[in-house]
Amino acid sequence: MKQPAIIVEGVSKVYKLRANRNLFFKFFANQHKSKAPLEIQALTDVSFSLDQGDVLGVIGGNGDGKSTLLKILSQVTFPSAGKVSLTGRVSSLLEIGTGFHSDLNGIDNIFINGTLLGMSKKEVEARLEEIVEFSGIGDLIHLPVKTYSSGMTMRLGFSVAAHLDSEILLLDEVFAVGDLDFQAKAISKIETLFKRGKTIVYVSHDIQSIRRLCTKCLILEKGRVKRIGEVDQIVNEYLQNNRPMV
Amino acid sequence: MVEKKYATLIDANDKYRLTQISQWLAYKDLLYFFVVKDIKVSYSQAYLGIGWAVFSPAIRIAILTLVFSKLAGIKSDDIPYPLFCLVGILAWTYFLNSINTATSSLISNHKIISKVYFPRLFIPITPLFSKLIDLFIGLLFVVFFMMYYGIGISDQLLFFPFVLVLLIITTTGAVLWFSCLALQYRDIKYAINFLMQMLIFVSPIVFPANLVKEKIGYMAYCIYGLYPVVGIIEGFRSTLLGINPIPWDLLFIGTISGLLFCITGFFYFQRMEKTFADL
Numbered sequence: 422m423k424q425p426a427i428i429v430e431g432v433s434k435v436y437k438l439r440a441n442r443n444l445f446f447k448f449f450a451n452q453h454k455s456k457a458p459l460e461i462q463a464l465t466d467v468s469f470s471l472d473q474g475d476v477l478g479v480i481g482g483n484g485d486g487k488s489t490l491l492k493i494l495s496q497v498t499f500p501s502a503g504k505v506s507l508t509g510r511v512s513s514l515l516e517i518g519t520g521f522h523s524d525l526n527g528i529d530n531i532f533i534n535g536t537l538l539g540m541s542k543k544e545v546e547a548r549l550e551e552i553v554e555f556s557g558i559g560d561l562i563h564l565p566v567k568t569y570s571s572g573m574t575m576r577l578g579f580s581v582a583a584h585l586d587s588e589i590l591l592l593d594e595v596f597a598v599g600d601l602d603f604q605a606k607a608i609s610k611i612e613t614l615f616k617r618g619k620t621i622v623y624v625s626h627d628i629q630s631i632r633r634l635c636t637k638c639l640i641l642e643k644g645r646v647k648r649i650g651e652v653d654q655i656v657n658e659y660l661q662n663n664r665p666m667v
Numbered sequence: 668m669v670e671k672k673y674a675t676l677i678d679a680n681d682k683y684r685l686t687q688i689s690q691w692l693a694y695k696d697l698l699y700f701f702v703v704k705d706i707k708v709s710y711s712q713a714y715l716g717i718g719w720a721v722f723s724p725a726i727r728i729a730i731l732t733l734v735f736s737k738l739a740g741i742k743s744d745d746i747p748y749p750l751f752c753l754v755g756i757l758a759w760t761y762f763l764n765s766i767n768t769a770t771s772s773l774i775s776n777h778k779i780i781s782k783v784y785f786p787r788l789f790i791p792i793t794p795l796f797s798k799l800i801d802l803f804i805g806l807l808f809v810v811f812f813m814m815y816y817g818i819g820i821s822d823q824l825l826f827f828p829f830v831l832v833l834l835i836i837t838t839t840g841a842v843l844w845f846s847c848l849a850l851q852y853r854d855i856k857y858a859i860n861f862l863m864q865m866l867i868f869v870s871p872i873v874f875p876a877n878l879v880k881e882k883i884g885y886m887a888y889c890i891y892g893l894y895p896v897v898g899i900i901e902g903f904r905s906t907l908l909g910i911n912p913i914p915w916d917l918l919f920i921g922t923i924s925g926l927l928f929c930i931t932g933f934f935y936f937q938r939m940e941k942t943f944a945d946l
Contacts, residue, residue, distance in 0.1 A: 538783065540696075
């Protein structure tokens with residue numbers, strides 16, 4: 422039996438850019454009053470719902486609101502209007518290796534990054550060996566992260582993220598990490614995650630990976646839902662309208 | 668099946684999100700690692716400066732003793748002046764360092780804030796825990812000085828935890844207000860710098876709070892007590908050293924204003940929290 426995991430109802434997001442960020446002038450010079458804050462409408466009345474186990478691919482151009490949508494779902498930012506309800510534990514991966522500190526060693530960073538992504542200390546401890554093994558960093562794990570190459574840092578970050586066990590995963594394009602070998606490993610790892618019955622919202626420009634991994638697809642255009650439906654149909658329509666340069 | 672306890676509801680009309688208390692519990696391990704990270708990072712560099720960490724307060728206390736005790740002739744309520752000063756500096760340093768670290772913390776951690784969800788409150792309150800280490804190391808010096816001057820422990824020490832809690836509550840209020848304001852108004856750090864420099868002179872670090880009572884009157888003394896650090900510093904002195912009675916009047920007034928400061932800071936933080944990623 423399927424039950425809804427994510428319900429989004431009439432969500433809008435307006436970013437207000439304030440011209441004046443200076444308290445002194447606010448009190449003593451009153452100069453900001455004439456300027457109304459510049460508003461950017463990032464999302465307008467977005468509604469959709471996903472059942473448990475649905476994998477939604479979100480496509481759209483730059484500035485069409487894909488990242489804003491993910492940020493609202495992951496509670497990083499708050500909607501200006503509307504409601505979202507999420508059933509299940511949520512983990513968002515908008516970036517690899519969030520919160521890494523270069524002076525601390527790999528193990529410390531796994532714990533910080535893991536708990537930041539919503540795991541408990543126990544959960545990280547239980548998966549620690551697996552995470553280190555998967556990252557392929559080996560004995561260097563006990564050295565400060567500043568001694569790692571940028572690829573190694575990314576691999577470590579990816580390994581932590583890949584061992585999350587939440588029911589809902591929110592992913593921004595996180596595939597392109599590490600060397601070719603690691604990329605292949607990463608993609609197969611992600612595919613097993615996708616097939617484990619998790620509810621996933623996946624934002625990407627890579628139409629091929631959306632076609633391969635997702636069951637549903639949503640097109641955002643200028644902050645509005647343009648189309649949502651079964652992945653093959655939507656992707657085909659999208660490709661016909663926006664012929665990619667080959 | 669999905670467990671019921673992991674249901675999240677985001678509603679644009681929620682002003683305060685007090686349901687977050689369950690979130691703090693769910694993320695408590697993160698707070699632990701934030702604190703561990705803070706301590707590891709600051710102490711991995713600190714061992715280089717360990718000599719200075721002992722040397723500079725020693726010189727500071729020597730100079731303060733010379734200027735305020737020997738030259739200005741300030742009485743220190745029958746407490747040996749260097750010890751009087753040391754205890755005051757100890758409480759003040761915790762207050763100052765927590766505020767200095769926390770004020771810029773939301774700005775320096777903005778990258779994490781804009782990428783993942785976690786209780787934002789943990790960022791400014793992390794220094795409240797990590798700076799306790801410095802405070803306890805400082806207490807060892809107090810013990811050393813007490814032995815040197817032959818001052819024993821009194822039963823007033825039982826109330827030290829209460830004063831310490833008041834210090835933490837007051838500092839919490841300050842870090843919540845300041846960190847939040849600093850993120851919104853980028854010039855606030857100058858104002859806070861200035862404020863803290865003024866507060867050094869207002870706080871009874873180099874002089875006893877009793878001086879206010881003697882010179883101006885009891886009314887002024889009570890108003891002075893509204894600044895919670897007054898009661899805290901005098902409370903530190905009386906409970907640790909046991910030479911003077913505990914100033915319950917100052918502590919009472921300070922607890923009320925400190926709690927108010929903390930609670931309003933908490934609500935202000937809750938209210939602003941959801942805009943943090945957009946600033």
